[in-house]
Every structure is written in C-alpha cells, then in structure tokens.
Amino acid sequence: MTDSACYSCAEEQRSSMERPEAAIWISDEWRVAHAMGCALLGWLVVLPRRHVEGIHELNGAETAELGPLLRDVSQALVEVLGCAKTYVVMLAETPGFTHVHFHVIPRDTNLAGELRGTKVFDYMRRPQSEWVPLEHQRDLALALRESSPFEGPSVER
Template identity: 50%
Template structure:
C-alpha cells in the first residue's frame, strides 16, 4: 500500500466506495468489509477482499471472523447460480452511466 502513488490511492479509494455502494444496492447488506492481505508467496501485488455483511450475520462471524464462512461445507455456501446473478448485477451497477458519474 505504501508504494501506491497519490493518483493510484485516489483511484483505489474511489473504487472501494463504488464497490461498497454497489454491494449495498445489489445485496441489501448493512455493511461492507474491506480487507487487504499480501502475505502469500508469489503474490507481490495488492488485492482486496470486498465482502457484504448482511444484517442477519451472527455476532460470532462478524469482523475478521467472517472468513470462517469460507470453511463451511459446500451445501452451506451461497449457490453458484445466485453468485453468478449477484456478479452480473454488480457488473451492471458498476458499469452504468449513473454510477460512473457518482
């Protein structure tokens, strides 16, 4: 993160807000979690996890514990077709002319 130029940092901040707004609009989440890790060998780039936090998420899974959801059995995860629908809706929201002007 410390190596980003001011212009890159500005763009990053703008995109994180845009994605957060889109997730709220598409999923109805009450919060958006943004996490950045760069610890895995071979990943010298910066990447972020942007996650919608739904209102009914149990207290035990809030904050950084949200990653525990990745350990759930496949039958407890969001269905693939729903994930695809959400992704298409996010894409549409993020590429709409009204979002580009915000």
C-alpha cells in the same frame, strides 16, 4: 508487470468473457472480482491490475482511484444485496496471494455475532460443498454491473 506464480496475475490474463465473476468491473488500474473458494455470496476482491505486494507500491493513478472504487463497490453491494454495510480488509499474506487485494465483504443485518468482524473469514475456510456456485457469482456480477455505482463511462463491460 505480472508474476507468473501469482494467482491474481494469472486471472488478470484470462478473458473477462470467459469468467464474468472474475471481472465484475475493470478500469486501467483496478479489477473487481468475486472471491474464489468462499461460502459468502458477494465477497468481492478489489485488485490492482499490475503486480504489487504492498500499498506503498501503488502509483498515483492507482491511489487516486482506490478510495472512490472501494466506496462504489460497497455501495453496489448495499444496493444489490441489501447488506447493512461492508467490511474492507487487506492482508495479502497467503503464499501465492501476496498480490495486493482488498476484500470487500457484505455484512448482512442478520449475520450471527460469532461471524462478525474478522471472524467473517470463517466463510473462506468452509468446505468446497458450501462455496458459492459459479452461476450465483455470475448472476451477482451481472446485477452489480447494472447497479448505479457502476453505471457510467469509466466502466468497461
């Protein structure tokens, strides 16, 4: 099921070949993409492939895959970017973005204190001139696909 007014559902319908940063990893249940309109390289979102607006709506297969996937996405970011850890946040409150999506945010060892914790969302409010260029998102997508957490038969490329 998709929602025509939902950005995430619209992106689900687009070709992963057209926008590799929008489909870093895909399974039957989940898609991993680079966040749009963001000034932090590696800010990823993990989204169910069907439209759900609350965690309580996830089915058994989605639920079973979610924990290991969040771990693997975090491990891949640590491996590829060398970040200290990741933040994982799910809100889904912005109009047009109520589709469940988990933000997986790399927290660099040098991240300024005023940007740590929930203050990291400042990167989503930066002007377009500071957003991560698509070519950098695409380069990262390719590197993440080749990282050890995503190697294996469950990865669709």
